Every structure is written in C-alpha cells, then in structure tokens.
Amino acid sequence: LKSPAVAQAAPHGQSRAEAAAPTTPRLLDGQQVLLSTLPPSRGQTRLALAIGLVLLAAFCATVPFATVPLRYTREFIPAYATAMFVISLITAALLYVQFSIVRSRALLAISGGYLFSTLMTIPWALTFPDLFEQTEIASTTWGLLSTLWHLGFALFVIAYALLKDNEPSTRWLRRSLPFAVLSSAAGVVIVDALVWLVTPTNASMPTTLALFERSYSYWNGLLLLAFLALALLWSRRRSVLDLWLMVVMCGLLIELCLIFLVGRRYVIGWYAGRVYFLISSALVLMILLSETAFLYARLARSVMAESREREARLMTMDVLSASIAHEMNQPLASIVTNADAAARWMGRPAPDLDEVKSSLEQIRNSAYRARDLIVSIRAMVKRDGRNRSSLDLNELVREVLVLTGRELQRSRVSVELGLAQHLPPVKADRTQLQQVLINLITNAIEAMRENKQPRILRVKSALQEPNRVLISVADSGPGIDAGIVDRIFNPLFTTKSNGMGMGLAICRSIIEGHDGRLWASTGAHGGAVFEFTLPAEADA
Amino acid sequence: MILMAAILTYIRFMQAFSPTGNSPSLRLAAEDQQLQHRPIISIIDDDESMRCALKSLVTSLGFKAYTFASAEQYLDSPRLDDTSCLISDLQMPGLNGIELQQSLLAQGRHIPIIFVTAFPEERMRARAIEAGALGFLGKPFDSSKLVELIDKALEAGRET
Numbered sequence: 001l002k003s004p005a006v007a008q009a010a011p012h013g014q015s016r017a018e019a020a021a022p023t024t025p026r027l028l029d030g031q032q033v034l035l036s037t038l039p040p041s042r043g044q045t046r047l048a049l050a051i052g053l054v055l056l057a058a059f060c061a062t063v064p065f066a067t068v069p070l071r072y073t074r075e076f077i078p079a080y081a082t083a084m085f086v087i088s089l090i091t092a093a094l095l096y097v098q099f100s101i102v103r104s105r106a107l108l109a110i111s112g113g114y115l116f117s118t119l120m121t122i123p124w125a126l127t128f129p130d131l132f133e134q135t136e137i138a139s140t141t142w143g144l145l146s147t148l149w150h151l152g153f154a155l156f157v158i159a160y161a162l163l164k165d166n167e168p169s170t171r172w173l174r175r176s177l178p179f180a181v182l183s184s185a186a187g188v189v190i191v192d193a194l195v196w197l198v199t200p201t202n203a204s205m206p207t208t209l210a211l212f213e214r215s216y217s218y219w220n221g222l223l224l225l226a227f228l229a230l231a232l233l234w235s236r237r238r239s240v241l242d243l244w245l246m247v248v249m250c251g252l253l254i255e256l257c258l259i260f261l262v263g264r265r266y267v268i269g270w271y272a273g274r275v276y277f278l279i280s281s282a283l284v285l286m287i288l289l290s291e292t293a294f295l296y297a298r299l300a301r302s303v304m305a306e307s308r309e310r311e312a313r314l315m316t317m318d319v320l321s322a323s324i325a326h327e328m329n330q331p332l333a334s335i336v337t338n339a340d341a342a343a344r345w346m347g348r349p350a351p352d353l354d355e356v357k358s359s360l361e362q363i364r365n366s367a368y369r370a371r372d373l374i375v376s377i378r379a380m381v382k383r384d385g386r387n388r389s390s391l392d393l394n395e396l397v398r399e400v401l402v403l404t405g406r407e408l409q410r411s412r413v414s415v416e417l418g419l420a421q422h423l424p425p426v427k428a429d430r431t432q433l434q435q436v437l438i439n440l441i442t443n444a445i446e447a448m449r450e451n452k453q454p455r456i457l458r459v460k461s462a463l464q465e466p467n468r469v470l471i472s473v474a475d476s477g478p479g480i481d482a483g484i485v486d487r488i489f490n491p492l493f494t495t496k497s498n499g500m501g502m503g504l505a506i507c508r509s510i511i512e513g514h515d516g517r518l519w520a521s522t523g524a525h526g527g528a529v530f531e532f533t534l535p536a537e538a539d540a
Numbered sequence: 541m542i543l544m545a546a547i548l549t550y551i552r553f554m555q556a557f558s559p560t561g562n563s564p565s566l567r568l569a570a571e572d573q574q575l576q577h578r579p580i581i582s583i584i585d586d587d588e589s590m591r592c593a594l595k596s597l598v599t600s601l602g603f604k605a606y607t608f609a610s611a612e613q614y615l616d617s618p619r620l621d622d623t624s625c626l627i628s629d630l631q632m633p634g635l636n637g638i639e640l641q642q643s644l645l646a647q648g649r650h651i652p653i654i655f656v657t658a659f660p661e662e663r664m665r666a667r668a669i670e671a672g673a674l675g676f677l678g679k680p681f682d683s684s685k686l687v688e689l690i691d692k693a694l695e696a697g698r699e700t
Binding site: 322325326327329330331332333334335336337338340341342344345348352355358359362365366369 | 587592593594597631658678679684
C-alpha cells in the first residue's frame with residue numbers, strides 16, 4: 001500500500017507543479033502526525049542506519065583498547081546518571097504525550113520503560129560505591145542496580161514491540177491521565193522494591209545473587225534479552241519511533257558488551273560503553289523532539305490552510321446567494337422573453353404557429369431548469385442528518401448508472417466499472433449522494449461530447465486507509481486546465497455554455513456536509529478525475 | 541423602343557395598383573429588397589435558451605437577428621459591420637459585456653448596445669452607461685422595454 005502522504009501529494013501522477021499547489025490542502029490525519037504511526041522517510045532510515053554503523057565502528061575501535069586503564073574520575077558516574085536522568089525523563093514525557101493521544105498499550109509500555117529508566121538512575125547514582133562508601137557489598141548493590149536497570153528497560157522495549165501490532169480495535173482506555181499517574185506510581189514502587197531488594201542493609205539479600213551477578217550466564221541472558229528486543233523491533237519496524245528505538249537498543253547492546261568485556265571500572269571500555277549509550281540516547285531524544293516539532297509545524301500549517309479555506313468559503317456565501325439569484329433569473333428571463341415573443345407571433349396578421357410552438361417548448365425547458373436548480377439548492381442547504389441511512393456506495397453507483405443510462409447511451413459513452421468488493425457502508429443522505437454522482441457523471445458525459453477518441457467513463461470505488469470509502473469518476477475528455485482547477489468548485493464558475501455553474505459547488509458542499517472531501521485532478525491518461533471520500537460507518 | 545417603353549410602363553402601372561402582385565417572381569424580389577433593409581440586431585448571450593428567446597422576440601418584431609454564444613464569436617463575425625443594435629449579456633465566459641464594449645470603442649465602432657444581465661449591479665450599470673451603452677436591463681425584463689430601447693437605437697442610427 002502506498003503511504004497516504006504520497007498518495008495525497010500527487011494523485012494520479014500529476015505534475016510536480018500541480019501537486020505542489022493542490023486544489024485544497026487536506027488536513028493531515030492521525031496516521032501522519034504521530035511518531036508511533038508515521039512511517040520513517042528514506043532520509044530518516046539512512047540517518048538511523050548511519051548512526052547505528054558509527055556506533056558499531058566506535059565499538060569495534062574501542063574493543064582492542066577496552067581494558068586500558070584511564071584516569072580515575074569519581075564524578076563520571078554522577079554526571080552520567082544526571083544526564084541519563086534528564087534524557088530519560090524528557091523522552092518519557094514525550095512518549096506519555098503520544099500515549100495520551102493514541103492510548104495504545106505499546107506506547108504505555110515504552111513510556112513506562114523510560115520512566116523506569118529515569119527512576120533507576122537515582123538509586124544507581126546514589127549507590128555508586130566510590131561516591132560514598134567503598135565496600136564490596138555496596139559495589140554489588142550498584143552492579144545489580146545497573147544490570148536491573150538495563151534488564152528492565154530491555155523488557156519494556158520487548159513489551160512495546162510485542163504489543164504494538166496487537167492493539168485492540170476499540171479504544172481500551174477512555175482517559176489517559178489516570179493511567180499515566182498510575183504507571184508513574186507503579187514505576188516508583190517497582191524501583192523502590194528493587195532497591196530494597198539489593199540494598200546491603202537488607203539482611204535477606206542473597207549472597208548468591210551477588211555471585212550470580214558476575215557469572216557468564218547472567219550476562220549472556222542480559223545480552224540475549226537486549227538483542228531479542230532489538231530483533232523484535234527490527235522484525236516489526238514500521239514507525240519513526242521503532243526506528244529510533246532500534247538505535248537506542250544498539251547503544252544499549254554496545255554498552256552492555258563493553259562493560260561485560262572489561263569487567264572493571266575506570267578503563268576505556270567502561271567509560272566508552274556508557275558514553276556510547278548516552279550519546280545514542282541523547283541523539284534519539286533530539287531527533288524525536290525535532291521530529292515532533294516538525295510534525296507540529298506541518299500540522300499547524302495544514303490547519304491554518306484549512307481555516308483559510310473555510311473562511312474563503314464563508315466569504316463566498318454572499319457570492320453564492322448572488323449566484324443563486326443569477327442562476328434563477330436566467331431561466332426566468334428566458335420564460336418571460338419567450339412568452340413575449342410567442343404573444344407577438346400570435347398577434348401578427350398571420351400568426352406563425354411554429355414559432356409559437358417553439359417558444360412554448362423553450363418555456364417548458366426553462367421551467368424544468370428552474371425546478372432542477374431548486375432541487376439542487378434544497379439538497380445543498382439541507383444539512384441535517386435526519387435522512388441519513390446506512391448506504392452501500394457500490395449499490396448507489398449502479399443505481400445512478402441506471403438513472404443516467406439513457407444519457408450515456410445517447411452520448412455513446414462506454415462505462416468501465418471498478419467497484420471494490422466488501423466496501424463498508426457509509427452513513428449518508430441517499431438523495432444528496434445521488435445528486436453528487438449524477439452531477440459528476442453528467443459533467444463527465446458533457447466533457448466528452450467533443451471527443452474524437454473513445455468516450456470512456458470510469459467509475460471506481462475503493463477502501464482507503466484507515467476507514468474511508470473513495471469513489472472516483474474519471475472521463476476521457478480533454479481534462480481540466482491547470483489554470484482553472486482550483487476555481488471549478490467556486491459557485492459562479494462554469495465553462496459550459498448552458499451550465500448552471502453551481503453543480504460542483506453544490507457537490508462539494510454535500511460531500512463536506514458528510515465529513516468527506518471532493519477534489520479534482522487530471523487522470524493518468526488525461527481526462528478529468530473527480531474523487532470523493534466519505535468516512536465509513538463506525539460500527540460496521 | 542416605344543413598344544418596350546409601353547410594356548415597362550404597363551408593368552409599373554400594374555405594380556402600383558396591386559402591391560401583392562400577380563407575378564410571384566416580382567413579389568419575391570420585392571420582399572428580398574425589404575429584407576435587405578431590415579435592420580440587423582445581433583444578440584450575444586452564453587445561455588442558449590436566452591439566446592433563442594431573444595432571437596425569436598427580435599424576429600417577431602420584424603428585424604433580422606443573428607446570435608452569438610460569446611463576445612469573441614461576435615468580434616470575429618462579419619456582423620460587426622452591419623449591426624444596427626447589439627443586445628449583449630454582461631457575464632460571459634471569456635470577454636464580458638463591458639470588455640466587449642471597450643473593445644468595440646477601441647475599434648472606433650459606436651454600435652448602440654443594450655445590456656441584459658441576470659445579476660444587475662449598480663456599479664456595472666454605471667460603467668456601461670458611462671461608456672455609452674444605450675440601456676441596461678436586469679433579467680427577467682419586460683420585452684416592451686427592450687422594444688423601446690431597440691427603437692431608440694434605430695432612431696439614433698438613422699440620425700447619424
């Protein structure tokens with residue numbers, strides 16, 4: 001499936017210039033504004049890969065000198081812990097915000113992981129043996145906290161990776177705040193419990209645990225777990241967040257490997273491992289922050305464009321009423337003038353009955369035209385949802401094709417139908433949607449009237465991610481001039497000699513009244529394409 | 541010679557006393573002549589039904605009517621030279637009525653113009669009248685008003 005961003009930016013292979021100035025700026029949907037759902041761009045993937053490779057290269061370069069002792073720097077761990085505390089806290093906050101928007105269990109897990117990480121840095125820094133008391137037991141406590149921290153974090157990442165594709169279809173949380181508070185409290189309790197468990201004053205701390213901390217199987221298990229988290233992320237990677245979490249896990253793995261390899265403090269490996277993890281965490285936070293800011297800017301721009309458009313449309317309300325007057329006066333004038341003409345033909349010394357008859361016919365046609373106009377205006381003005389029912393758009397399309405069948409046949413237009421199977425129903429006003437489809441199809445027929453090449457009307461339906469139904473009506477006519485494509489929906493605009501000039505404005509107003517969108521573009525084979533989307537019925 | 545002159549005199553005498561004439565060829569020739577003298581009214585409207593209605597009305601008044609769907613079409617036609625009165629819509633795709641008026645004036649053609657519009661705006665009326673338009677009617681209009689204006693246009697044409 002094409003990503004919605006790409007599909008919307010350039011529908012049907014429009015030229016770049018046209019794509020850059022789309023008919024209407026569309027409001028970005030949730031898929032495009034959340035780190036947890038937004039697919040990474042190629043540039044981001046490359047950047048992440050580059051950072052991963054640099055980390056790996058740094059790791060390889062460090063390994064030969066890992067055991068070389070460096071100057072004793074007591075302040076290193078407190079400084080490192082402070083930095084990690086701040087980084088983890090901000091990342092956790094960022095992810096909690098994301099969680100509060102989507103309420104996904106996976107996001108709760110990963111933000112919980114960061115919160116846990118934040119909280120763990122406090123006892124971890126405070127129990128650093130060289131800081132307060134240099135005893136064997138203190139050292140063990142510190143080491144255990146260190147590994148528990150990483151172990152816990154890896155477990156949270158695994159939980160995230162496992163949960164992220166198995167979200168329940170319905171929103172499982174009504175409110176996010178209590179959950180955020182609750183999980184924070186749980187984090188504090190868990191960390192407290194762990195600290196209590198490994199504190200030397202606690203007599204129950206098993207010495208075997210201390211011995212175990214140094215054993216190979218313990219380290220192997222920890223490494224394996226971190227690696228498992230990375231592998232799971234890789235196999236289920238989809239979003240920007242997944243991508244950068246993988247970078248974090250690479251940093252974590254490298255830190256673990258280096259610390260495991262050297263097994264001593266104040267050597268190059270011991271320093272370097274921590275620095276690498278710190279750097280990767282800081283980088284990822286920076287990127288997530290800039291990504292969020294960028295998305296925010298995009299969203300803000302699109303919202304502004306949307307509100308400008310709405311304002312413009314409100315301004316056109318008086319234009320619209322003027323246009324209704326204009327459109328109504330046209331058939332009325334024709335009726336009055338024809339009636340006068342008929343009276344004069346009748347009043348001649350030798351009445352010309354043929355002329356009278358033709359005038360009367362004209363009067364009838366104009367009256368019908370006025371009636372059609374009133375029907376359209378009523379359809380446009382009537383916006384209440386009382387007449388809305390569950391509709392199968394495929395069925396409606398077939399119905400309208402039957403209704404317009406005579407006109408299609410007379411104009412020798414062949415119809416190509418591409419209806420998607422299992423289309424979800426939409427909640428809509430049947431008459432209004434019928435009006436839209438009839439209007440689009442009639443427009444298409446008229447556009448192909450002068451055609452030398454085959455006259456083909458293509459009507460398609462499709463299910464658009466995540467839950468919108470798309471209908472497209474394409475013709476093989478001359479297409480829409482780039483210069484007028486943004487004006488065709490304006491109420492007074494018409495290219496037809498006897499056109500109402502309001503058809504498309506009314507169509508758009510109907511579709512938007514149903515929370516849908518209607519836009520026009522040029523098809524892949526030339527010709528005009530009119531497409532609209534409607535939200536699928538929620539509980540279907 | 542004398543015989544021929546006598547025959548001609550006889551024919552003229554017959555014509556003078558029976559205008560409908562017994563000879564069909566002579567009657568047709570007479571109507572032809574009359575047709576050539578019928579003033580030409582050109583009608584420009586992008587709305588087909590309005591165009592037909594105006595043509596029918598103008599023809600019923602005894603004028604010769606030509607219709608055009610756009611100002612451009614009219615400007616490209618030979619009717620530019622023999623139009624006695626122009627009835628034009630104001631809002632049209634392409635050149636609008638005012639632009640058409642400007643274009644005609646720029647060519648030095650002072651054809652009497654009657655504007656008919658479905659959306660009469662005071663601003664447009666002022667502009668059109670200021671530029672010398674003969675009339676400005678809002679659709680739908682009473683045809684007697686149009687007839688009045690056409691008569692005025694033809695009178696103006698006769699005077700110049």
